[in-house]
Amino acid sequence: MQNFENFLVKNLPVSKSIHPVYEKALHQMLLAGGKRFRPALLLGVVNAYNPLLQSGAMHAALAIEMLHTYSLIHDDLPAMDNSPLRRGNPTLHVAFDEATAILVGDALNTYSFEILSNAPFSDYTRVALIRELAHNGGLNGMVLGQAIDCYFENKPLQVEDIKFLHTNKTAKLIAASLKMGAIILNKEALGAMLYNFGIKLGLLFQIQDDILDVTQSSQEAGKLTNNDEAKNSFVTILGLDEAMSQANTLAHELSKELSSFDENLKHELSALLTHYINRHI
Amino acid sequence: MQNFENFLVKNLPVSKSIHPVYEKALHQMLLAGGKRFRPALLLGVVNAYNPLLQSGAMHAALAIEMLHTYSLIHDDLPAMDNSPLRRGNPTLHVAFDEATAILVGDALNTYSFEILSNAPFSDYTRVALIRELAHNGGLNGMVLGQAIDCYFENKPLQVEDIKFLHTNKTAKLIAASLKMGAIILNKEALGAMLYNFGIKLGLLFQIQDDILDVTQSSQEAGKLTNNDEAKNSFVTILGLDEAMSQANTLAHELSKELSSFDENLKHELSALLTHYINRHI
Numbered sequence: 001m002q003n004f005e006n007f008l009v010k011n012l013p014v015s016k017s018i019h020p021v022y023e024k025a026l027h028q029m030l031l032a033g034g035k036r037f038r039p040a041l042l043l044g045v046v047n048a049y050n051p052l053l054q055s056g057a058m059h060a061a062l063a064i065e066m067l068h069t070y071s072l073i074h075d076d077l078p079a080m081d082n083s084p085l086r087r088g089n090p091t092l093h094v095a096f097d098e099a100t101a102i103l104v105g106d107a108l109n110t111y112s113f114e115i116l117s118n119a120p121f122s123d124y125t126r127v128a129l130i131r132e133l134a135h136n137g138g139l140n141g142m143v144l145g146q147a148i149d150c151y152f153e154n155k156p157l158q159v160e161d162i163k164f165l166h167t168n169k170t171a172k173l174i175a176a177s178l179k180m181g182a183i184i185l186n187k188e189a190l191g192a193m194l195y196n197f198g199i200k201l202g203l204l205f206q207i208q209d210d211i212l213d214v215t216q217s218s219q220e221a222g223k224l225t226n227n228d229e230a231k232n233s234f235v236t237i238l239g240l241d242e243a244m245s246q247a248n249t250l251a252h253e254l255s256k257e258l259s260s261f262d263e264n265l266k267h268e269l270s271a272l273l274t275h276y277i278n279r280h281i
Numbered sequence: 282m283q284n285f286e287n288f289l290v291k292n293l294p295v296s297k298s299i300h301p302v303y304e305k306a307l308h309q310m311l312l313a314g315g316k317r318f319r320p321a322l323l324l325g326v327v328n329a330y331n332p333l334l335q336s337g338a339m340h341a342a343l344a345i346e347m348l349h350t351y352s353l354i355h356d357d358l359p360a361m362d363n364s365p366l367r368r369g370n371p372t373l374h375v376a377f378d379e380a381t382a383i384l385v386g387d388a389l390n391t392y393s394f395e396i397l398s399n400a401p402f403s404d405y406t407r408v409a410l411i412r413e414l415a416h417n418g419g420l421n422g423m424v425l426g427q428a429i430d431c432y433f434e435n436k437p438l439q440v441e442d443i444k445f446l447h448t449n450k451t452a453k454l455i456a457a458s459l460k461m462g463a464i465i466l467n468k469e470a471l472g473a474m475l476y477n478f479g480i481k482l483g484l485l486f487q488i489q490d491d492i493l494d495v496t497q498s499s500q501e502a503g504k505l506t507n508n509d510e511a512k513n514s515f516v517t518i519l520g521l522d523e524a525m526s527q528a529n530t531l532a533h534e535l536s537k538e539l540s541s542f543d544e545n546l547k548h549e550l551s552a553l554l555t556h557y558i559n560r561h562i
Contacts, residue, residue, distance in 0.1 A: 013420050014421075015420055015421050015425060017425060017429065017445070018429065018433075018438075018442055018445070019425070019428055019429050019432055020432075021432075022425065022428050022429075022432070026420065070387075071387075074383055074384075074387060077383065079378070079379035079380045079383060080380050080383070097360070098360035099360045099361050099428075099431040099432075100428065100431075100432075102355055102358065102360060102361070102383065103355075103424050103427055103428045103431070105387070106351075106352075106355060106386070106387075106390060106424050107419055107420035107424040107425075107428075108420070109387060109390050109391060110390060110394075110415050110418055110419035110420065110424065111415070111419055111420050113391075113394040113411055113415045114411075114412065114415035114416055114419055116411075117408050117411045117412035117415060118412065122404075123403075123404035123405045123407070123408045124404045126404070126408050127398050127404045127407050127408060127411075130394055130395075130397075130398045130408075130411060131395065131398035131399065134391050134392070134394045134395035134398060135395055137391055138388055138391035138392055138395055139294050139296055139307065139388035139389070139391065139392050140295075140296050143384050143387050143388040143391065144296060144298060144300070144303065144388075146384055147300055147303050147380075147381065147384045147388075148298065148299065148300050148303075150380040150381075150384070151300055151301075151302075151303070151380075151381075152299075157299075161299055164298070164299070
């Protein structure tokens with residue numbers, strides 16, 4: 001993912017004005033590391049079929065990372081998760097102030113669509129990418145998931161409800177990242193298949209995150225949340241053993257689906273999942 | 282604008298889930314009245330040249346109103362203007378809570394682009410509309426303006442800086458509303474002309490708003506802001522007389538430009554400006 005990091009650094013949002021820290025605040029969370037999991041998924045799909053489209057696909061990967069980054073900035077706010085640390089650094093509202101953090105999040109949200117509107121694709125592809133990102137990252141996707149997460153703090157959810165929560169909060173954007181790769185390739189059936197795969201992958205990703213939250217120290221995780229105990233998680237609802245068991249079941253299902261994929265795609269995604277999910281599926 | 286109100290009510294965002302108030306919160310500020318100034322500008326331009334395109338143009342007008350509404354919800358937050366009232370009603374973070382207000386704003390921001398991605402236009406027009414809205418409503422437009430407004434609270438600005446602030450915070454979205462009408466009509470030169478007209482119109486709109494803030498009671502204005510006195514305004518920087526004089530100069534310039542417009546466009550915009558700007562220009 002070194003190529004993506006270079007592309008990101010060269011394509012940071014530019015905003016020169018009398019505001020002394022706005023541009024710096026726009027860049028800070030984008031440059032604070034992060035796993036770049038969603039860009040890697042999109043680029044992996046494109047690379048499996050047509051590596052010549054990689055450089056164009058970088059724009060779409062960047063748009064997803066912008067949207068993902070805005071969501072982290074807003075999730076960390078005092079009115080939501082109230083997190084002082086993210087990726088081992090002070091969160092944006094701590095480093096600057098709340099107004100700046102809200103506005104930088106707003107700016108990155110909108111900017112993700114501006115990037116896609118100017119990306120080097122046909123208008124047909126641009127519109128399909130914008131529709132996919134907005135649909136999964138918006139009011140019946142990621143934002144709904146976070147709204148449920150916040151509303152049901154201190155109110156235990158049923159198993160099916162926490163699955164719904166994280167299907168929206170986490171899995172839909174992961175699924176959209178894979179599908180957007182297929183949109184760039186103009187492969188509609190592949191997109192539908194990858195979207196379903198991505199929903200399961202997103203749930204696995206979240207269950208493992210919840211497991212790591214209780215088995216890893218906050219220093220290792222690089223984040224600190226004041227109200228983690230009040231939040232619903234797969235571990236608080238299922239217990240650690242059952243959460244691990246469900247993670248294994250999902251990993252098994254994903255492994256089976258993966259084996260039916262085209263050889264190059266299987267190769268790309270296996271490598272990514274080994275790297276990111278930290279187990280061979 | 283009764284047609285637009287009906288269209289809005291029929292096209293409110295739908296989100297059914299276990300969240301008991303999310304959908305209600307999404308609707309509340311959209312239905313709380315508002316002048317619908319930006320939709321009226323877009324629809325006025327389209328109507329001047331091709332009334333048959335009105336029903337399609339409603340989608341674009343709706344997208345602009347969604348984006349404008351999200352900006353009001355976020356501007357009212359405690360970390361920004363800390364306003365308890367908007368349009369005579371409790372602001373969203375007062376009626377619900379801060380997390381809900383932030384998330385509803387986020388959802389409406391993203392939804393404006395989803396609406397445009399599905400609007401009944403060619404992909405070429407959809408992309409041009411998305412680019413225009415994102416560029417003017419985003420990090421080097423409306424959001425930058427609000428960031429400067431918040432950062433320079435209690436720090437008096439120079440005249441040229443407050444013009445820059447409101448060119449971004451207010452005028453660019455008004456200019457984009459006019460230009461998006463021209464984009465729907467596929468009239469590029471008209472779009473450029475209307476954009477410049479809209480920037481001046483937006484500044485006039487803001488100066489008059491600042492004048493009304495000091496000459497009208499908060500009950501008449503239907504809003505209450507705790508820190509209005511700490512904010513830069515054309516009146517605090519120029520004084521009331523000079524602000525009124527600059528408003529007259531702008532109105533005179535707009536009137537002159539308007540007289541050079543095509544007959545139908547002149548007719549549509551004159552009627553709108555008389556209605557909204559509350560003076561004949």
